[in-house]
Every structure is written in C-alpha cells, then in structure tokens.
Amino acid sequence: MSFQNAPLFKTEQQLRGRAELLQKATTALTAELELPQLLEQVMDYLGGVVSYDSVCLFLVEGDGGTVRAVAGRGFDKPNEIIDRLYKSDTLFSIVARQKSPLVLQDTLNDDRFCRWGGAEHIRGWMCLPLIWREKIIGFMTVDSRKVNAYNNEDAKYAQAFANQAASAIQISRLFTEAQALAISDPLTGVYNRRYFFELAGQHVASARESNQTASAIMIDVDNYKKVNDTYGHLSGDQILKVVTECFTSVLSEEEILARMGGDEFIILLPNQNRAQAEHVAERLRSTLEHAAIRVKDAEVAVTASFGVAEIDPARMDLDDMINRADQALYFSKNAGRNTVS
Structure with a gap:
C-alpha cells in the first residue's frame, strides 16, 4: 500500500468499524424490551460511538413542553438530575426544531446552556434528538470536561446511533403500554378483573x-345509574375516576384495588382479618362521602356500599370469600346504602 493511500485506508477502516458497531448496537438494543435495562445498554454502546464524561437521556412528556431525565451517568449528584422534570430550554427547542444535533465547543461561553443539577464539569457538549417516525420523543446529551471535544463528524456518527436508540426506546415504551393495558382498566387505571383474579389467586x-x-x-x-341518567355517561366516567382516586388515597401498596366492571370495585387485603378489613372499608366510605365532586358546575354527593369477608381458613377458597363479600355488599345496599357490612 502506497504512502498516499494510507489515510484513505485508515478512513475506510474507521467507517467499516463504525458500521459494524452500529449494526451490533442495533441488534442488541432492539432485543431488549424492558426500558430501564435498555437505557443502560444505550449508554454502554454510546461509549463505543463517542467518548464522554457524562451522558443524560431525556424523554418528552405531555405536550412536549417538558422532558424527564430518565437515565444518566457521570454526574457527581445524579439524584439532583435523574427522574426529574424539566422545561424544554432554548437549546432543546433548537434541536427539536432542526431535528439535528447541536454541538457547543465550550458551554462556559454560551449563555443558553443550563447546568441542571449543578453539572459544573461540562465544557464540551452535544445534544442529539431522539426521533421516531419524524417525531421528537426525547434527547440525548453527551458531555465532556474538555473544550472542543466534539465536531460535526462526531455529531453525525452519534446521531446515526441515536436514531437506532430512539427506535428501540419507542418499541420498549409501546411494549410497556401494551402490558399495562393487558392488566389495567382503561378508564380508571387500576387493575382489571382478569388480572385481579390472577394476582389474588397468587x-x-x-x-x-x-x-x-x-x-x-x-x-x-x-x-x-341515576348519575348517568342525570348528567350523562361522560360525567359518570368522571365520577368513577374520582372514586378511584379517593380509594387509592386511602389504600396502601399491599392492598390490591381493581374494577370489576361498571360501578363495581373489589379490594384484596393480604394478611388482614375481617376486623382490619372493616376498618379499611369504613375509611374508604368516609373519604368518599366527604369528597367534593363537581360535575358540570354542580356538586354531586357520591357514596358507596361495602361488603367485607375474610377467607375461610378451612377452605382457603378465593371464590368463596368473594361470594360472601358480595352477599355482604347486597346486605349493605338493602340496609340503605353508604354503609359497611
């Protein structure tokens, strides 16, 4: 190989190596569906794409006006940065509008740069948009302690990696959403009937x-039914959401709430006897009774009836316990409603 061709050969080797790394990263990232593990892999492979002292991954929330820092490395005080919401600043807005990377040679000379979480070490900085089907779903910021750490070639290569990462992240999020829909009631967000029986059986x-x-x-x-007939089904849905919020504000993480269907809910209380369950039910009843619920500018009094049963130690049968709780519920309704039986 001639001396004149040596630089060209070296460039070809670098391009081939980058292509192989991108292919390897793409294969690995698309195989991981759990988001926390995926984000760790993204940061792992990023180190082979471009050197960094710290990195942070942000995902867009809501209407795009805020982003959440979902993962990061290399920060002295990660708890002040990770899992926090931030308003999209000027630099993020520029990247989102251009849908292309932005490089700062020295952050100290750019008033637009915000040192979230006291990240004082950052001098060289690069922001990469995470784009999925032409939509900005987040940003990846790559940091260096050195001035002039990144150039346009670095940004171009890093963006190719960011595009693959964005696709894997969105697939993971859709997978998580599909899992949630399989076990949750779409209106209230609590567990659905099917998953409740699976969990309660365990x-x-x-x-x-x-x-x-x-x-x-x-x-x-x-x-x-009277509420639905008076205010309409949308108002009825709104009331079910408020009822759910009242219940979840009282219940602990160990107490399992589910919507059985319509206006009927069920709760499993592991390791609690009937007296303890009655106490929980009374707290739920009182909280709902005193809740200020407004529908179409009118305050609506909403109450509920409760039936309690403890599992028969001789049978340890879930269906039997639920049937007896259901019988107690109808006793409450026949006794005038808004009571615990």
Whole structure:
C-alpha cells in the first residue's frame, strides 16, 4: 500500500468499524424490551460511538413542553438530575426544531446552556434528538470536561446511533403500554378483573402455604345509574375516576384495588382479618362521602356500599370469600346504602 493511500485506508477502516458497531448496537438494543435495562445498554454502546464524561437521556412528556431525565451517568449528584422534570430550554427547542444535533465547543461561553443539577464539569457538549417516525420523543446529551471535544463528524456518527436508540426506546415504551393495558382498566387505571383474579389467586396460595389470612371488600357506587341518567355517561366516567382516586388515597401498596366492571370495585387485603378489613372499608366510605365532586358546575354527593369477608381458613377458597363479600355488599345496599357490612 502506497504512502498516499494510507489515510484513505485508515478512513475506510474507521467507517467499516463504525458500521459494524452500529449494526451490533442495533441488534442488541432492539432485543431488549424492558426500558430501564435498555437505557443502560444505550449508554454502554454510546461509549463505543463517542467518548464522554457524562451522558443524560431525556424523554418528552405531555405536550412536549417538558422532558424527564430518565437515565444518566457521570454526574457527581445524579439524584439532583435523574427522574426529574424539566422545561424544554432554548437549546432543546433548537434541536427539536432542526431535528439535528447541536454541538457547543465550550458551554462556559454560551449563555443558553443550563447546568441542571449543578453539572459544573461540562465544557464540551452535544445534544442529539431522539426521533421516531419524524417525531421528537426525547434527547440525548453527551458531555465532556474538555473544550472542543466534539465536531460535526462526531455529531453525525452519534446521531446515526441515536436514531437506532430512539427506535428501540419507542418499541420498549409501546411494549410497556401494551402490558399495562393487558392488566389495567382503561378508564380508571387500576387493575382489571382478569388480572385481579390472577394476582389474588397468587396471594391466596401464598397465604395457604404460610398459614396467613386475607380479606376482600366488594364495593358498589350508590345510585350510579341515576348519575348517568342525570348528567350523562361522560360525567359518570368522571365520577368513577374520582372514586378511584379517593380509594387509592386511602389504600396502601399491599392492598390490591381493581374494577370489576361498571360501578363495581373489589379490594384484596393480604394478611388482614375481617376486623382490619372493616376498618379499611369504613375509611374508604368516609373519604368518599366527604369528597367534593363537581360535575358540570354542580356538586354531586357520591357514596358507596361495602361488603367485607375474610377467607375461610378451612377452605382457603378465593371464590368463596368473594361470594360472601358480595352477599355482604347486597346486605349493605338493602340496609340503605353508604354503609359497611
């Protein structure tokens, strides 16, 4: 090989190496569907694409006016940066508008740069848009302690990687959303009936093995049909959302709330006896009774009836417990509603 051709050969080797790395990264990233693990892999492979001292991944939330820092490395105080919401600043707005990378040779000489979380070490800086189907879904910021750390060639190569990362991130988010829809009630966001029985069955089996107890609360919103007829179905949906918020404000993480359908809810209380479950049900009843619920500029009084049952230690049968809670619920409704039985 002639001396004149040596630079060309070296360039060809670099391009081939970059192409191989991008292909390897794409294969690995698209195979990972869990977002936290995927974000870690993105930062791992980024180090082979371009050197950095710190990096942060932001995902757009809501209407695009805010971004959340979802992952990062190399920061002295990561808790002051990661998992926080930020308003899209001037630099992010420029990158979003141009849909192309932005490089700062020295952040100290650019008043537009915001040192979120006290990231004082950053001098060289590069921001890459995460684009999926022409839509900005986030940003990746790459930081260096050195001035003039990045050039346009670095940005071009890093953007090729960012495009692959954006596709993998969006696939992961869609996968997570699909999983949530499979187990959640689309209106209220709590567990749906199918997943409740799957989860409750696991808890009852565990209680049987460890000689523990469990209780269930069946709930029915009082006069819900009348609310629908008076204010319309959209208002009825709004009330179910408020009812859910009231319940979740009272319940602990261990207490499992689900919507059975219509205006009926169910709660499983692992390791709680009937007396404890009745106490929880009374707190739920009181919280809902005193909630200020407004529908079409009118304040609506909403109450619910509750039925409580503890699992039979001799049978440890989930269906039997729920049937007895359901019978107690109807006793509450026949007793005048807005009560616990």
